[in-house]
Amino acid sequence: MINSIIRYSLIFIILILLQIILFNNIQFSGYMNPYIYVMFILLLPIEIPSWLLLILSFFTGLIMDFFSGSPGMHTSATVLAGFSRPYVLRVTSPRDGYEPGSDPSMLIYGFKWFFLYSLIVVLIHHTALFYLEVFRLTDFFRTLLRVILSTLFSLTFILLIEYYRRGK
Amino acid sequence: MRNLLNFLARYSNLIIFLILEGIAFYLITNGNNYQSAKVVNGFRSLTLGIESRISNFRNYMNLREINKTLADENAVLRNNIQLQSIKDNSLFFSVSDSINKQQYYYTSAEVISNSINRQKNFFTISKGKRQGAEVDMAVTAGKSVAGVIVGCSENYSVVMSLLNLDFRLSAKIKTNGYFGSLSWNGLDNRHAILSEIPQHVDVNVGDTIETTGYSAIFPEGLEIGTVSEFEKKGGDFYHITILLATDFRNLHHVNIVGNMKKTEQLELEKQFQ
Numbered sequence: 001m002i003n004s005i006i007r008y009s010l011i012f013i014i015l016i017l018l019q020i021i022l023f024n025n026i027q028f029s030g031y032m033n034p035y036i037y038v039m040f041i042l043l044l045p046i047e048i049p050s051w052l053l054l055i056l057s058f059f060t061g062l063i064m065d066f067f068s069g070s071p072g073m074h075t076s077a078t079v080l081a082g083f084s085r086p087y088v089l090r091v092t093s094p095r096d097g098y099e100p101g102s103d104p105s106m107l108i109y110g111f112k113w114f115f116l117y118s119l120i121v122v123l124i125h126h127t128a129l130f131y132l133e134v135f136r137l138t139d140f141f142r143t144l145l146r147v148i149l150s151t152l153f154s155l156t157f158i159l160l161i162e163y164y165r166r167g168k
Numbered sequence: 169m170r171n172l173l174n175f176l177a178r179y180s181n182l183i184i185f186l187i188l189e190g191i192a193f194y195l196i197t198n199g200n201n202y203q204s205a206k207v208v209n210g211f212r213s214l215t216l217g218i219e220s221r222i223s224n225f226r227n228y229m230n231l232r233e234i235n236k237t238l239a240d241e242n243a244v245l246r247n248n249i250q251l252q253s254i255k256d257n258s259l260f261f262s263v264s265d266s267i268n269k270q271q272y273y274y275t276s277a278e279v280i281s282n283s284i285n286r287q288k289n290f291f292t293i294s295k296g297k298r299q300g301a302e303v304d305m306a307v308t309a310g311k312s313v314a315g316v317i318v319g320c321s322e323n324y325s326v327v328m329s330l331l332n333l334d335f336r337l338s339a340k341i342k343t344n345g346y347f348g349s350l351s352w353n354g355l356d357n358r359h360a361i362l363s364e365i366p367q368h369v370d371v372n373v374g375d376t377i378e379t380t381g382y383s384a385i386f387p388e389g390l391e392i393g394t395v396s397e398f399e400k401k402g403g404d405f406y407h408i409t410i411l412l413a414t415d416f417r418n419l420h421h422v423n424i425v426g427n428m429k430k431t432e433q434l435e436l437e438k439q440f441q
């Protein structure tokens with residue numbers, strides 16, 4: 001128990017630092033902004049109680065808001081991602097169900113499953129985030145394009161990180 | 169009662185979710201708008217330590233380029249001084265009334281953190297209330313427009329970048345003086361849109377666009393950019409795309425511009441509104 005708390009705190013700090021120091025500074029173009037910190041929500045144990053998941057999402061988002069100077073946007077998007085995660089897990093569930101006490105990792109459930117699972121959660125998160133950022137529905141399709149491109153960009157990095165994590 | 173408890177237990181997640189989203193939306197609606205960048209400020213001050221370190225490092229990497237722009241600016245300023253002194257000498261007597269002559273005062277600041285890839289971009293600069301910065305002061309990069317201060321703490325200020333959907337600026341075409349409203353469309357960090365220029369006006373690609381000075385924030389004649397394309401689009405107005413003179417990807421040293429006669433102008437204007 002304590003072991004896993006330490007492990008997840010470590011993952012959390014690493015992801016947040018990566019996001020702030022590296023990914024927030026990738027100013028590639030307005031269309032591609034990777035937000036990889038949402039990966040923390042992806043990696044939490046499958047059997048984590050929903051309320052804890054929600055509260056952790058809330059604080060993850062709040063910290064991101066602290067660091068990017070945008071009150072509320074990240075919080076709202078991440079809470080939504082945390083809320084939808086159990087449903088996504090149910091939808092993408094493998095035929096034999098999940099092993100009790102396991103993490104949603106690429107190592108256990110394979111690349112294809114992890115890809116689908118993260119794609120859905122990241123897409124939900126980014127959709128909420130980018131529409132909240134613009135906060136208007138004019139240029140609806142341009143925002144949609146930003147959502148899609150950024151999702152692909154973030155997903156690439158998340159899969160890479162997960163792949164390297166698996167190697168250890 | 170038991171039904172109520174059952175209900176709560178059953179939907180507890182949904183309820184927590186709604187409460188948390190409620191808090192988030194409260195933050196969004198109360199903190200994200202133009203006026204109350206205070207929240208932004210409070211958030212920022214926590215992270216400024218890390219950010220100034222990153223920006224220090226970046227500044228160091230760009231020293232050569234920064235030196236060059238500063239040298240260029242110095243040259244231009246020297247020329248201005250020359251012109252100025254010639255003008256003064258042509259008078260029969262010299263008046264040493266500095267207040268009447270000087271309307272704007274400048275001070276330099278460094279950019280500590282900057283963003284260009286959001287829809288509402290802000291950047292933080294290294295001068296605050298203690299150094300005389302105030303809300304609604306103009307921020308320029310060299311001779312061109314960069315943004316407007318929207319919040320000040322003791323030693324830092326948050327600037328709404330020109331690259332912000334909420335940013336509005338009155339701008340004119342240098343050659344003929346027709347003015348319109350400048351805004352950013354969120355598309356890319358090199359271009360902005362000038363609207364409300366009537367279609368009978370003669371516009372050419374390459375025309376310089378500069379500030380009008382009507383707003384009492386920006387001095388007149390600051391460069392904004394050049395016309396890169398224009399089209400007639402319904403109505404009576406042009407839709408003009410402007411190539412910005414400021415490169416926001418590479419913003420390190422900026423100037424804060426204060427207007428000494430701003431209160432006077434605003435007070436006077438208020439009487440007729």
